[in-house]
Amino acid sequence: MRAVALGRRLRPPFASARCASLPSLPSWLATADPAALRDLCECPTCWDPSTQQRREGRFQVPGATAVSCQESQESQESQESHQAHPSHPSHPSQEQAKKLTIQWSDGHASEHRLPRLREMLSPPSVTRRIWEAADFKEDALPTVSFSSLFSRDGVRAWTDLVSSLGFALVRGVPTNAETTDAVGRLIGVKDHREMFGMDWHVKVEPGSSNDSAYSGTEILPHTDGCYMESQPHLQLFHCWQADSEGGISGLLDGFAVAEELRRLSPESFQTLATEEVSYHFHDATSALYTRRPVLKTDSKGQLLRVTWNNLDRASLPKSPALRRALSEWDETLHSGSLGSPRSNSGNGSFGGFGEGSRWEVRFKLQTGDLLLFDNRRLLHARHGVLGEASRRHLYGFYMHCDGLWSSHRLPRKLVSRPGRVALNERGEVTVPTAASQAGGASEGIIDFRSDTLTQPTAEMREAMSRAQVGDDCRLECSVTQEVEELAANLLGREAGLWVCGGTQGNLLAMAALSQGAPKGGRQVLCGKESHIFCSEAKGASVLFGLPLEPVDLKKLSEVSAEVGADTAMGHLCPPALIAAENTIGARSSDFRFLRALGGQVVAPAEISRLASLGLPLHLDGARLFNAAVALNVDVAQASGGSGGACTVQLCLSKGLGCPGGSVLVGPKPVIRRARDLRKMLGGASRQGHGLLAAAAQVVLKDIDKVYKQLRWDHEAMARLVERLQQVGATVEAYGGTNIGIFSVPNTTLYQQALSDISDAGIRLDVDATYAASDGTKLAWRMVTHRDITSDMLRKALDVMSKALAGARQ
Incomplete structure (x- = not known):
């Protein structure tokens, strides 16, 4: 591997005896041009200083002679003025604090800051190490971990690799557009290309695209965008889904x-650097044509750019010298040298590829x-045929290079600046403010009131904007139908609505199950403590005449007695079905029912026993995924499995973070009845269903990510429970999931503590009835969810601990 300073380091201007004679001039300026x-x-x-530009707009060469020189310390006011500008370090070194x-x-x-003077007279170079395949041992490609990007030094290490070698891998990046x-954005901005959009999803789409990247065929080494007026500089590919077959990458x-x-062959090199090759791109909406040399060099002959894609090349060049040079370029590229036999017949065309290329490093x-x-700089390739059923999915985009070079050249501490994104260990995206980077409190609200308050992710919003929706009333919305099928399959049921x-x-479930109930049951x-009984306005009774009878579902004997009650004399209303919930986290007007609840998990065996009592069982699965995570089972098992609930309502807007739905x-007959009843209630929303369902597609297709997120939510609540207990709060209800109910004595000091917590931007669901009905306690509920980041949790723990500990004293 050879090091070549391709971003050339300029020599100082011509020597001058007049500068050398100045007594206080630093030695490195002795040969500078006055x-x-x-x-x-x-x-x-x-x-x-505000624009970091000269004030004079006309060019002129100064002719005055230097008389004297004095080096001094820059004033504090001047240092602060320069530090306010993004290009200046916030903590200057000894030299950075001096001026001339x-x-x-x-x-x-004339006044000069020594660091800027040094940089302007001798601009920093970018040392690029040119390489071939043998320079990389197996499984030893330039790589950084996703977790390393949490720090500025980690980002700098990544950009150093890309600047030096032309590429680098980041392992373990969460597979969503937001991340x-x-x-x-840590290193720059996207480069918009009109015909492809701002970004793209590369996967096999037979007959649906005008680019070979979307086919399953092998693609030989090339650079992208040869036909564009400005060739794309940086390219980012993120593998969202790998496939065991095909899809071997080459660089x-x-x-x-x-x-x-x-x-x-110096002659061929010179020809490729001076004579132009034509490239073209044509489809129904674009007609691009450009000419440029394969190689671009600067005035010193140092390489600046490579442009080559035989697939997009237009007509065969007329110049015999260029034809010969392209043949030798192709031979060197694919065979490693001149005079080697071609790996394929080629039929006189450029672009054949031979196995074991000297230059190409391959990886999956x-x-x-x-x-x-x-x-x-780099040519990339794809080897191995991808079948039409291939699951390989790459998300990517082009990027401008300015941010990369700046990150490479600036001190490490400047890579992350106010307004740029930062990432934490959950793959969450934050935009640090100047105050937070200076150590001040972060801005914004930290909302623990409910997990229904989450914002849709960027990936969800993108899916919704691109969704091809249809009229769900006519059963013509494929997006909605896919989500219904995904949910039914997850839970092992026949159909979904x-x-x-x-x-x-x-x-709808209670109304549909009550039709044809045994003994004409209506109850x-x-x-x-269930949400159905406590918090749904008794809709089943008001709209469908189904009385709600509250029982203790944990006491099987009590439920059995209700099911088997003698209704022959007409004194009792026969039951039609049982409605349970998993997890249990109701907000009840009767505080007695809340003790030992607050996200309590119901074991699958208990659900199966309820289902065995001879009545249809409906399960409210508003937080069924939380139950599954707590039980360490899949969501189907959490609903009782094949011997469990007849119908299950799966909420998508709580732990899963969807905007609604x-x-x-x-069973299919029950779901058909429920669909008719939905229409009766005005619940059919035509194309509206598909827009929300598109967001649900994002999460239901990546259930492992859902489970991972909910595990973190549960761990966050466990930390809250532990810390708040330490500072004197009573845990009224905690079931080991993402819900906790807490209380403190109803005193003036504690009232002020809760007010201080609210003023700090921390939102709690405060309600005395969570703990007592006599007003002796102040109580609140907290719910952790995907929008509570690690930093938010740390701040909440700190603020609440200090406030409650102070009130206890």
């Missing part, structure tokens, strides 16, 4: 190939791998 020094003056007359004043023969006194975009250092060609992107590479929310799902046996699943 005119260059005068031209770089930063005094208020010559330099605008030069007196000139025309009476002008992928955030990783990209070649085009600069290494070009340098080898320069050594073997795994799910979560993110690849960033320089498209003006999209509903606007959990309350509607529960209502619904439900838990005393639930799915009711169960």
